[in-house]
Amino acid sequence: MQSSELQRIIQGIPKTELHLHLEGSFEPELMFQIAKRNNITLPYDSIESVKEAYKFNNLQEFLDIYYAGAQVLLYEQDFFDLTWAYLTKVHSENVKHVEVFFDPQTHTERGVAFEVVIKGIHRALEKGKNELHISYKLIMSYLRHLSEEDAFKTLEESLPFKDIIDGVGLDSSEMGNPPSKFEKVFKASAEQGYKLVAHAGEEGPADYIWEALDILNVERIDHGNRCLTDETLVKRLVDDKIALTLCPTSNVALKVIQKMEEHPVAKMLDKGLLATIHSDDPAYFGGYMNENYYQTAKALNLSLKQIEQLAINGFEASWLSVASKEKHIKEVKDYFKSL
């Protein structure tokens, strides 16, 4: 199939994004605009020099730059603008539902109130629901390089906004910060009614995925690439229909894999895993949803059936109601039938 034909097909698929860090959707153009109005000097003299700096050898090199970029976000309007820019972008890519992460500690650590962050994000998500017809869920992620005590503080701060937060996640530097470090705060989060997910097996070993499942009791694994090294784990993930929210362009950018042709998603589909495709930090890795589908499909020569399965899996793994899931899955199936 011609590249342009594949791109046209991917554009038309009704999609859902389940693994997206709002701070990772911060495009350099908006970063400069917000830095200017907040009187902050960025350590870059142009948008080109920012993009030049976005070359990473591993997760930590990326995180250092990602946290630095987030420093310019100070006011509710900044968080609104960040979220709104993301929503308008994915609206243009036919994304129908999003479940997005935000990292409260990246901001509260700098003295920006939890309330400022969440109010800006929430206002944009509501506007997106009303004007762009994108439904949403919001996930608050604990930073795993910080202590569990710090995560408990964040959980406390979130409680006045419990009604607008659907789940908690775990992100940041994986190696040396296993899921078990956060056992108690995940248990307490579940008791507050939050759903649970965690990044695991991105750079870390399959053991971290086991811990996320057995110690944190998460219902989805973010990334999970490394599960294929453990057949017993694969069986568990298949049997329990645990989704893996994969991020192909992120994996290449952070050298989790050396090239897209090595991406494990096709193997995962073959094994019956509930694999899904997302963008992670698109402003840093150069691809939103469509680009992630496109690069993966092209490099792995995925069939239309496999691409359809990925889109269905996305809705299947979402936190939408059964009726909404069925509606979206029917839309995906009808779309592929019409091709």
Ligand SMILES: Nc1ncnc2[nH]cnc12
């Ligand atoms: N890919 C990733 N892994 C861990 N933490 C993150 N925070 C933002 N993107 C991340």
Ligand SMILES: [Zn+2]
């Ligand atoms: Zn992520």
